[in-house]
Amino acid sequence: MAPRQEMNKLPKGARTGFDEVALGYTWEQARAEAERCLQCRSPQCSKGCPVGVDIPAFLQAIVHGNIGRAYQILQDQNRLPAICGRVCPQETQCEGRCILAKKGEPVAVGALERYCADWARQHYNGTLNRADSGQAKAGQKAAVVGSGPAGLTAAADLAVAGLEVTLFEALHAAGGVLRYGIPEFRLPKDIVDYEIGQIRDLGVSIQPNYLIGKTLDIPDLFSQGYGAVFIGAGAGLPNFLGLEGENLNGVYSANEFLTRVNLMKAFRFPEYDTPIRVGKRVAVIGAGNVAMDAARTAVRLGASEVSIVYRRSRAEMPARLEEIVNAEEEGIRFQLLTNPLEVLGDENYQVQGLRCQRMQLGEPDGSGRRRPQPIPDSAFVLEVDTVVVAVGQGPNPILIRSNPNLQLDARGYIEVDPDTLMTNIPGVFAAGDIVTGAATVIAAMGEGRRAARSILEYLDCSS
Amino acid sequence: MNILRKEVLAQDIVRFAVAAPQVAAKAEPGHFVIVRHKEMGERIPLTIADFDAEAGTITLVCHGIGRSTREINELNEADAFLDVLGPLGEPYPVRHEGTVVCVSGGLGVAPMYPKAKALAAKGNKIIHLQGAQRKELLIMTQEMEAISEQSAYSTDDGSLGRRGFVTDLLREVLAGEDVDEVIAIGPLPMMAAAVDVAAEHGVSSVVSLNTLMVDGTGMCGGCRVTVDGQTKFCCVDGPAFDGSAVDFKEILKRQPFYRDMERKSLHRCRLEEVG
Numbered sequence: 164m165a166p167r168q169e170m171n172k173l174p175k176g177a178r179t180g181f182d183e184v185a186l187g188y189t190w191e192q193a194r195a196e197a198e199r200c201l202q203c204r205s206p207q208c209s210k211g212c213p214v215g216v217d218i219p220a221f222l223q224a225i226v227h228g229n230i231g232r233a234y235q236i237l238q239d240q241n242r243l244p245a246i247c248g249r250v251c252p253q254e255t256q257c258e259g260r261c262i263l264a265k266k267g268e269p270v271a272v273g274a275l276e277r278y279c280a281d282w283a284r285q286h287y288n289g290t291l292n293r294a295d296s297g298q299a300k301a302g303q304k305a306a307v308v309g310s311g312p313a314g315l316t317a318a319a320d321l322a323v324a325g326l327e328v329t330l331f332e333a334l335h336a337a338g339g340v341l342r343y344g345i346p347e348f349r350l351p352k353d354i355v356d357y358e359i360g361q362i363r364d365l366g367v368s369i370q371p372n373y374l375i376g377k378t379l380d381i382p383d384l385f386s387q388g389y390g391a392v393f394i395g396a397g398a399g400l401p402n403f404l405g406l407e408g409e410n411l412n413g414v415y416s417a418n419e420f421l422t423r424v425n426l427m428k429a430f431r432f433p434e435y436d437t438p439i440r441v442g443k444r445v446a447v448i449g450a451g452n453v454a455m456d457a458a459r460t461a462v463r464l465g466a467s468e469v470s471i472v473y474r475r476s477r478a479e480m481p482a483r484l485e486e487i488v489n490a491e492e493e494g495i496r497f498q499l500l501t502n503p504l505e506v507l508g509d510e511n512y513q514v515q516g517l518r519c520q521r522m523q524l525g526e527p528d529g530s531g532r533r534r535p536q537p538i539p540d541s542a543f544v545l546e547v548d549t550v551v552v553a554v555g556q557g558p559n560p561i562l563i564r565s566n567p568n569l570q571l572d573a574r575g576y577i578e579v580d581p582d583t584l585m586t587n588i589p590g591v592f593a594a595g596d597i598v599t600g601a602a603t604v605i606a607a608m609g610e611g612r613r614a615a616r617s618i619l620e621y622l623d624c625s626s
Numbered sequence: 627m628n629i630l631r632k633e634v635l636a637q638d639i640v641r642f643a644v645a646a647p648q649v650a651a652k653a654e655p656g657h658f659v660i661v662r663h664k665e666m667g668e669r670i671p672l673t674i675a676d677f678d679a680e681a682g683t684i685t686l687v688c689h690g691i692g693r694s695t696r697e698i699n700e701l702n703e704a705d706a707f708l709d710v711l712g713p714l715g716e717p718y719p720v721r722h723e724g725t726v727v728c729v730s731g732g733l734g735v736a737p738m739y740p741k742a743k744a745l746a747a748k749g750n751k752i753i754h755l756q757g758a759q760r761k762e763l764l765i766m767t768q769e770m771e772a773i774s775e776q777s778a779y780s781t782d783d784g785s786l787g788r789r790g791f792v793t794d795l796l797r798e799v800l801a802g803e804d805v806d807e808v809i810a811i812g813p814l815p816m817m818a819a820a821v822d823v824a825a826e827h828g829v830s831s832v833v834s835l836n837t838l839m840v841d842g843t844g845m846c847g848g849c850r851v852t853v854d855g856q857t858k859f860c861c862v863d864g865p866a867f868d869g870s871a872v873d874f875k876e877i878l879k880r881q882p883f884y885r886d887m888e889r890k891s892l893h894r895c896r897l898e899e900v901g
């Protein structure tokens with residue numbers, strides 16, 4: 164068996180700007196990689212994909228040199244293939260289930276998906292399949308709230324079934340976390356624009372600057388003739404730690420930090436008007452993908468010393484391995500088994516340091532991970548002038564507050580029927596991070612698709 | 627989002643009537659909007675200073691203090707805002723309180739007006755106190771007087787009304803009248819002082835905070851303030867808060883965070899104006 168093809172990456176020294184780091188396959192690499200697929204009779208890989216991409220079929224089309232066909236097969240199930248090929252945690256999804264994963268070298272499904280989608284974008288400006296799959300009656304309408312991966316997928320599926328779909332987004336640009344969270348060097352925004360444009364071409368009307376719960380409420384949508392409402396509002400509320408000094412100047416939530424840079428393009432200040440201030444030394448609290456994104460962004464904004472501060476050990480870091488490696492290559496330091504205690508400031512409320520404490524691993528806790536415990540007398544000060552808090556998000560509050568009758572679970576997320584994804588309000592469905600809590604792009608898409616299917620059933624227009 | 631009317635109220639202070647039927651239909655006193663005036667522009671929060679659901683319009687009053695607000699003030703009738711998002715924030719709860727003193731400083735009268743108007747309509751007695759640096763900056767006085775039983779003014783230079791701070795007027799009113807509530811909107815030091823004066827007289831106070839904001843939807847946390855020892859997001863929990871619970875010291879320190887960079891941006895903007 165030939166070894167797995169390594170994707171080319173921007174050399175470390177060249178990663179000073181916001182150019183994409185992963186460079187994709189060449190045609191030779193793509194073919195060689197696709198040829199590694201064993202074309203299993205009962206492929207496990209596809210079962211690991213929440214939208215059920217027919218993986219062996221698209222790989223075979225690549226082997227035959229028919230990339231257009233491969234792209235179509237991808238599109239049948241996945242409306243955002245260039246995005247998913249870049250950001251899916253393949254190692255725990257499709258590739259994790261690949262038969263070759265047992266030997267440690269699964270077929271690089273994600274990289275090949277990216278290859279096909281990029282090829283199609285460059286070569287035939289492919290429009291999405293429009294095969295009508297449903298029997299919507301003329302004038303039947305559905306409303307989608309939130310334009311993240313869940314909302315985009317649901318909107319596309321409903322439009323393909325013939326419904327008139329309006330997608331309402333609170334911000335001035337569509338995409339959810341794809342737009343404001345994931346940085347340019349991992350997911351270029353012109354790719355996001357392109358794939359959203361394709362969904363618009365299916366007939367989805369995208370309405371920015373509509374905050375549902377404020378500009379319009381759910382009952383308004385029904386009275387405007389929408390037969391069903393899908394909520395994909397995401398988990399956008401940043402958590403803070405409640406540390407002393409957390410409101411000092413120079414402390415950001417990862418959301419604010421990344422939104423200023425991605426949505427508002429502060430990295431091009433003053434050409435763009437929104438500023439961002441990054442000091443010389445930055446501490447990022449947390450060790451998930453969001454923390455890696457914030458740390459790698461800080462490096463690119465000119466910080467000379469960026470540290471990840473995490474209270475557990477390397478093995479427990481929730482970020483994808485690939486992102487940890489990238490972060491290390493870019494010179495980010497890892498302060499592991501380190502618990503932040505207090506943000507220290509000067510007389511102008513400007514951050515001066517982060518007081519921390521060293522930890523050691525004790526007995527396993529409820530989550531099965533070994534519980535970190537403080538090492539006595541181990542407090543020390545990390546000298547930093549900027550702190551980014553990346554310790555998770557909660558449910559976005561606005562829609563929930565304005566609909567007090569919407570049933571929530573114990574953590575405050577929207578509760579849905581596990582089969583239909585309908586909330587306790589008839590005709591109102593929900594999926595994505597607003598139901599599951601912060602998860603992944605592809606999980607949100609899979610659930611968005613499931614919700615679309617049950618909306619079609621609810622409206623009596625499934626095929 | 628078309629600008630239907632533009633009116634210069636004072637130097638650097640402009641009032642716009644903007645066509646925004648969706649926003650106007652839902653607007654209540656205390657709400658604000660976030661606007662962008664061009665593709666590369668910032669998201670700028672502005673209070674809904676008046677609204678007319680039938681006509682489908684909202685009124686904005688913008689003080690040109692930095693690059694974006696100055697550029698906004700250069701927009702003309704028939705120009706349009708690129709984006710108007712709203713109405714945002716928690717509306718101010720308009721109840722029958724009895725006698726309410728409305729203390730406005732500088733541009734604070736713009737966010738004050740819709741609240742005072744709604745309070746007057748509910749049968750409250752409005753005492754209107756307004757201060758500014760100088761006479762020309764005392765804006766919207768006619769609108770306020772039309773709904774107030776009593777009005778008094780102060781200027782820093784004595785060019786109109788009492789020379790001094792508007793909080794001096796507040797102190798006098800509170801000494802002589804039975805007052806049920808004080809609303810104070812204006813520069814932070816003025817609001818902080820008004821809250822203290824009200825508290826000295828055992829009167830509760832409401833303030834409206836204008837923190838830095840990015841999204842205005844509860845997503846970034848950049849607008850956080852400490853109220854009653856707890857972190858609140860000004861865009862979704864406010865912008866109005868119980869004055870005595872607000873940690874003004876912290877807000878005063880957070881406000882200038884971007885000052886150096888804003889100067890750079892403004893400088894560039896002026897260069898562009900020249901060349």
Ligand SMILES: Cc1cc2nc3c(=O)[nH]c(=O)nc-3n(C[C@H](O)[C@H](O)[C@H](O)COP(=O)(O)OP(=O)(O)OC[C@H]3O[C@@H](n4cnc5c(N)ncnc54)[C@H](O)[C@@H]3O)c2cc1C
Pocket residue numbers: 250251252308309310311312313314331332333334337338339340341344345373374375376395396397398399421452453456559561562594595596597601602603604605607
């Ligand atoms: C920095 C960062 C990096 C990440 N990296 C990865 C990664 O590499 N791979 C991966 O798989 N996952 C990643 N994730 C997680 C992934 O992005 C999310 O799980 C996914 O985006 C959730 O999709 P969603 O559609 O549920 O919601 P979101 O993407 O959060 O979108 C929700 C949208 O709804 C809008 N909205 C909210 N309320 C309203 C309202 N009331 N009215 C109108 N609009 C509203 C919001 O403005 C937003 O645009 C990352 C997340 C972050 C924050």
Ligand SMILES: Cc1cc2nc3c(=O)[nH]c(=O)nc-3n(C[C@H](O)[C@H](O)[C@H](O)COP(=O)(O)OP(=O)(O)OC[C@H]3O[C@@H](n4cnc5c(N)ncnc54)[C@H](O)[C@@H]3O)c2cc1C
Pocket residue numbers: 658668670671672673674686687688689690691692693694695696733736737835836837838839865881882883884885888889892
């Ligand atoms: C809820 C809310 C309602 C508001 N309503 C109005 C309104 O009706 N009319 C109006 O003119 N303005 C209002 N503001 C303030 C307005 O949003 C800011 O003045 C504007 O964002 C400044 O942008 P700029 O680029 O012009 O100035 P910048 O260049 O960003 O700032 C210029 C200078 O002002 C300081 N500054 C920036 N923002 C603020 C602020 N929010 N408060 C105090 N100082 C600040 C900066 O530190 C800098 O020194 C409101 C703000 C909020 C949060």
Ligand code: SF4
Pocket residue numbers: 211212213214215216218241247248251253256257258272273276605
């Ligand atoms: S969409 Fe994601 S999970 Fe599905 S096949 Fe593609 S990379 Fe794998």
Ligand code: SF4
Pocket residue numbers: 199200201202203206207208209218219260261262263270272
């Ligand atoms: S499991 Fe692996 S080898 Fe088998 S079909 Fe899927 S990708 Fe190919």
Ligand code: FES
Pocket residue numbers: 838839840841842843844845846847848849850859860861862
């Ligand atoms: S402005 Fe972003 S949370 Fe309030």
